[in-house]
Amino acid sequence: MSSIARLMVAATLAGCLAGCPKTTTPEPAVQESAVSPIEQARTFADAYEARVAPVAKDLNLAYWDATTSGDAEAYARAGELDLQLRQLHADPTEFAQLLAWLPAVEASAEDAILLRELQRIHGHYAPNQIDAELMAQMVTLGVEVEEIYSTHRGTVDGEPVDANGIYEIMLTSTDAELRRKAWEASKQVGPLVADKLVTLVKLRNQAAVQAGYPDFYQMRLSLAEQDPATVQALFADMAARSQAPFEQLKGELDAVLAERHGVDADALMPWHYADPFFQEAPRISDRDLDAFYRGRSVEAVNTAYFEGIGLEVTAIIERSDLYPRDGKQPSAYCTDIDREGDVRVFCNLEDDDYWMSTMLHELGHAVYDEYIDPDLPWVLRGATHSFATEAVALLFGRLSKDPNWIDCATDLTPEEIEPAADDLRRTQRLLQVVFARWSLVMVDFERGLYADPDQDLNTLWWDLVEKHQLLQRPPDREAADWATKIHIVTAPAYYHNYLMGEMLASQMLSAMSRDLYDGQQFTEIDTCANPEVGAWLVDRIFEPGASVHWSQLVEDATGEPLTPRYFVEEYLTQPE
Numbered sequence: 001m002s003s004i005a006r007l008m009v010a011a012t013l014a015g016c017l018a019g020c021p022k023t024t025t026p027e028p029a030v031q032e033s034a035v036s037p038i039e040q041a042r043t044f045a046d047a048y049e050a051r052v053a054p055v056a057k058d059l060n061l062a063y064w065d066a067t068t069s070g071d072a073e074a075y076a077r078a079g080e081l082d083l084q085l086r087q088l089h090a091d092p093t094e095f096a097q098l099l100a101w102l103p104a105v106e107a108s109a110e111d112a113i114l115l116r117e118l119q120r121i122h123g124h125y126a127p128n129q130i131d132a133e134l135m136a137q138m139v140t141l142g143v144e145v146e147e148i149y150s151t152h153r154g155t156v157d158g159e160p161v162d163a164n165g166i167y168e169i170m171l172t173s174t175d176a177e178l179r180r181k182a183w184e185a186s187k188q189v190g191p192l193v194a195d196k197l198v199t200l201v202k203l204r205n206q207a208a209v210q211a212g213y214p215d216f217y218q219m220r221l222s223l224a225e226q227d228p229a230t231v232q233a234l235f236a237d238m239a240a241r242s243q244a245p246f247e248q249l250k251g252e253l254d255a256v257l258a259e260r261h262g263v264d265a266d267a268l269m270p271w272h273y274a275d276p277f278f279q280e281a282p283r284i285s286d287r288d289l290d291a292f293y294r295g296r297s298v299e300a301v302n303t304a305y306f307e308g309i310g311l312e313v314t315a316i317i318e319r320s321d322l323y324p325r326d327g328k329q330p331s332a333y334c335t336d337i338d339r340e341g342d343v344r345v346f347c348n349l350e351d352d353d354y355w356m357s358t359m360l361h362e363l364g365h366a367v368y369d370e371y372i373d374p375d376l377p378w379v380l381r382g383a384t385h386s387f388a389t390e391a392v393a394l395l396f397g398r399l400s401k402d403p404n405w406i407d408c409a410t411d412l413t414p415e416e417i418e419p420a421a422d423d424l425r426r427t428q429r430l431l432q433v434v435f436a437r438w439s440l441v442m443v444d445f446e447r448g449l450y451a452d453p454d455q456d457l458n459t460l461w462w463d464l465v466e467k468h469q470l471l472q473r474p475p476d477r478e479a480a481d482w483a484t485k486i487h488i489v490t491a492p493a494y495y496h497n498y499l500m501g502e503m504l505a506s507q508m509l510s511a512m513s514r515d516l517y518d519g520q521q522f523t524e525i526d527t528c529a530n531p532e533v534g535a536w537l538v539d540r541i542f543e544p545g546a547s548v549h550w551s552q553l554v555e556d557a558t559g560e561p562l563t564p565r566y567f568v569e570e571y572l573t574q575p576e
């Protein structure tokens, strides 16, 4: 198939994914046959599952082996299987067939499940249709930039300092000059990678234009079943709704920081905050959040909580790998190995707030996978969208800082919890709001970056930081500070999903409150030992898997389309 023909059919599909009427007819890639396109597509989808499912399972197992053992051979095997999986989605003839079947199956409206299967399969094929030479250029440049990030060390007074050292200074130092130097050290990599990044962005855009999209950002969102205009409107809504309450909260935070650093609030600079991007909330209380969990079994508390809300996790935990040991990767994730019930959690549990929250988060992913309707085709036995499973994980992960939950999930007495309740709520609130406003910067910047990579990106970045985070641009600052955020290279056009997950978590909790708690306020809801909570999640969110588009699922489950309204109510509306 010629590149022009591919461009035409891809443009058609981009249109129909965005809900537009189809105006061009796809190239007839399907052979003349007595068998209807729908039957052909059904046969293809069944064969696809038989071809791809075993390789995906082997990849998941190899990755599990690699991360639990640190074994180089297992990592190499995972790399090979990943490549094999990509190659299974590279055949341009099969891709052309998919593009031809999709409108036929959609028009017939007789097999909604088959349509969803084809849409998901298309989403896996499309990124692997990029011209091989262009792909090689992007991979090479991406690796080169990542290597600069991982090997570069900024300097403070001529001494090299790594990321941990910079965070340590920004978290603890009261020496304003040292803080400024640490912040500047964190930005020194920017000018080294900026030009390469702009080149990478242009290559990505070139690939997107070849596939019929205006730019790479819009392609990525469309292929992930997210309409770019809808996402943009959602973030504009979040920005507007959170503006005034954030101004107030930021004013309170600045008063604390001004006193801590002995400067006027209007003299606060970006280095007075707790990390190089102001993406996390500075600590405003000395309370030790880990104290609630010290000496307690994170595993036992989680097991009792999930069983109490009617979600079985004992078998998941038996298959899991929960504790640190030599050679094991120091991270956390959840994996559904085979979509046949082998769901596992990977953690490095310690008895502190971080791991309590993390275990709740990962088990949130796990119960989602566990309760997807097993009768769905393999392709649809996954979350409706990555941000939706993230929302469920976030909903549970937030509990570790919820005084109601600490009260019911641990054996601490109300007398031990009550004095900390305000601190816990304020900490959670600040974390959420600071992250939300930071996300607005990332999302607006990335969209602008791909829309026009030749514009003055340094100015775009600082304009957005001032607008959304209410930080002051340091005088005469003229540097590629935007280029210091590694996500722009490693996880492009993905950042919006984090905040969409937070929005959906609050929206789900609000809907549960309406359905199960007589509309109780967020701060009053106590989900412990209520099996209706698990049943609500299984019925409304988990069971349909990917058989329903996320926007439909959210509307069916909560009664309205995804909205930032409930996130703002939960974290930005002042409690009485």
Ligand SMILES: [Zn+2]
Pocket: 361, 365, 390, 393
């Ligand atoms: Zn997660």
